[in-house]
Amino acid sequence: MHEYDAIIAGASFAGLAAADSLEGDILLIDRKEIGTRQTSACGTFTSVLEESGCKNSIMQEFDTLTLHIPDERKVELIEPISTFDYEKFCKIIGQRLKVKTLKASVKGVAGDVVFTDSGNFSSQCILDCTGWRAVLASSLRQDYVDKRNLAFGLESEVDYTDDSLHLLVDPEIIQQGAAWIFPIGNKSRIGVASYAGKTQILPQLRGFTRTLGHEISKTHGGYIPFGLREPVVDNLFMVGDSAGMAPPTTSEGIRPAINFGRECAGIVQGIIDGDKMLKDGLIEYRDIVNKSKNRYKWLLNMQAPLLDNIVPGTIKKAACSSIFSKIFQKMYLGI
Template identity: 45%
Template sequence: MQYDVAIVGASFAGLSVASKLGGSTLLIDRKDIGSHQTSACGTLVKTMEEIGCENSILQEFDTAAFHVGGREIDIPLYDRYCTIDYKKFCRTLFRQSSADFVKASASGAKGGKIITDRGNFKARIIVDCSGWPAVLAKSVDENYVKGGMMSFGIETEVPFEDDKLRFFIDRKIIGNGAAWLFPAGKKSRFGVASYAGETNLMQNLRKFTDNHNVKMGKVHGGYFCYSLKRPCVGNIFVAGCGAGQTLPLTGEGIRRSIIFGLKCGEIIQQVIDGETSLGSGMRVYENLVLKYRKRYKLLLKMQEMLPETSLWKIRLVARLLSFKPVEKYVQKMYEKI
């Protein structure tokens, strides 16, 4: 059978693309849908509401606490953030689509086919939402995934209750990176990430959890790819982390993967409906994504400056953000990225 659209990756980006498609669509993932959480799953409440997934919200926050060199500075949030139940989110978004699902591991794309360990799947349009490995894009352009432009993070979910999203710039925990504590109901997600892509972070995470007198549970994690790339390779659309759509500095990737994924899906549907050609659909998608390049670069500059910046300067910025009008302005600007 030839599908109209085949998507590899049934997570934030892939499910968002699929939710906009009305034709015959195939979603391929090596894991069952929603079974493999890699993220702290913190995002804006309004993003969840906009895509009809507010049922997956576990906890909402009107305050973020910044811990800089041992001191806490509370920042009131203009738009509320939340933590979500990843499985519930994925299943809810999947139900909004008419896609078929196949559990298979893809290794590449060739001649309009996706090659997997469960056979090949033909489709008119192919979308790579496989996250940082960008398996399909990489099979067409071997330089598509560049290791140097990725952060790496791990986290553990343990019983611990709190009422703020907490971020830590603590060089005793991690030098070039950050740590976080995201409460999610009766549990909290404790994590550390290295901006340098350092993968050996177990000691750092242990130190962080020890500081809060909690015992590390199961650990998950992965790379965050933050260098915004051309999101079309050959005839393949790429959305989400694989296209470098995770934000530098904050590591926020859910919102951007959803926004770009929805746009990608809308454009593909126009191609399927014959309203536009594949070529011009790809150009529209590329232009839409790449217009954000300057904003991503600005955040990247800040990420690169962070390890060199003295703690009192970072504290000063956090203090400024603790004033409601300043925070409202900065958050509004940030949400435009």
């Protein structure tokens, strides 16, 4: 059994960010080819894409966000947001990686051994970046994934153009959920998400798309975890959706996955280089993630009232005003 300096399970945003930041004998495992099977709406702050060296993956950039809650309010963004090409983003990073990649399905972990359908591999540093299922952590703790804290989203690309991002919280579109329009040049990614545990939301997506004068085509999507999970399970570093790092209310998981992936990699590199012990690295990583816990709770407390449409209109109006929206955005960017 080959022993690696580090093993990363999962090669999407979190796993790629970590692998891109590590040096040594590293193994990156994913059940699919890098850049395939997009599930995300793929919109994040332009600075995230630039800092990742993936500016060429940008499809459209925006300086405004139009909120429909349900009345329309236009918000000026203090940092531009871009939609991007998932495959191109992943392959830009994938082509510069200096790690070994393996196409295989991870099955579980015991101690320092990761089990896959293509053999077993060992390392003292193991990163679980397997998405909402948290495959490795769930093999140790069956209750690690709280299914009450899972939203489900579905999206389709249609021939619809716009110069603004749109987020809609309207019970006439979907109950206890949200909808979005993310333009990508001559098309838009149009989607809906249920925060009530519903997965049969194709009728809502089809109905919403028809209000825009279009029909859906091929769909993609999946579960979106909200509510920060424990960032360390035994000797596992939990990163990205595995750790529930998509902030509640917004479900913007790309930026946290990439940033925490880099933070985690910095700690793991110290372990690989002999500058710190594994147990100290796990404690350090847990402390870094938990610094955001209160802000995640703040957003979680906002989520239910907003989706249940019980927030007074005056508060919604004030929150979208120039002054308060900038304050909120600065607080949000601090997560």
